[in-house]
Amino acid sequence: MSRKSxxxxxxxxxxGLLAAGAAEARGAFEDSCDSIRIFNNTNLSxxxxxxxxxxHFGAFIDLNQYxxxxxxxxxxxxxxxxxxxxxxISVIHPQIGRMGAxxxxxxxxxxxxxxxxGDHIANIDGNLVxxxxxxxxDEL
Numbered sequence: 001m002s003r004k005s006x007x008x009x010x011x012x013x014x015x016g017l018l019a020a021g022a023a024e025a026r027g028a029f030e031d032s033c034d035s036i037r038i039f040n041n042t043n044l045s046x047x048x049x050x051x052x053x054x055x056h057f058g059a060f061i062d063l064n065q066y067x068x069x070x071x072x073x074x075x076x077x078x079x080x081x082x083x084x085x086x087x088x089i090s091v092i093h094p095q096i097g098r099m100g101a102x103x104x105x106x107x108x109x110x111x112x113x114x115x116x117x118g119d120h121i122a123n124i125d126g127n128l129v130x131x132x133x134x135x136x137x138d139e140l
Contacts, residue, residue, distance in 0.1 A: 027122035027131045030097035033059070038090050038099065042083040048123040056126030063099075066130055067115060072105035074115035078133065086113070097121070 033046035042064035068080030097118030
């Protein structure tokens, strides 16, 4: 293999790895789960496909551990506790993994806010798990 061919091959391989990494960073659980809903105020529940073709009915994750209310805006943050200052929490567009809530701002007013759950929630063999969380998601 010539040096030029080897460099071209390496560039294509690296591009593929970067694309795969970007895909893994987004959870997109909504693509392989249905009956997506919120229960007990902050728990996300869904029926999710497993690798063997079966379905894990009632897979769930407590979103309160990962989502915060930042002055009326729902944001991804470890230890978020958004349930303490938001109400009417529901999945408003399950086909795209969007959750909405009415959240209190620092000034006492309330606003409607939403967040894309599929940005950081994946279906891993029928289980809802957090993905793509780094230091930028730690509590401030």
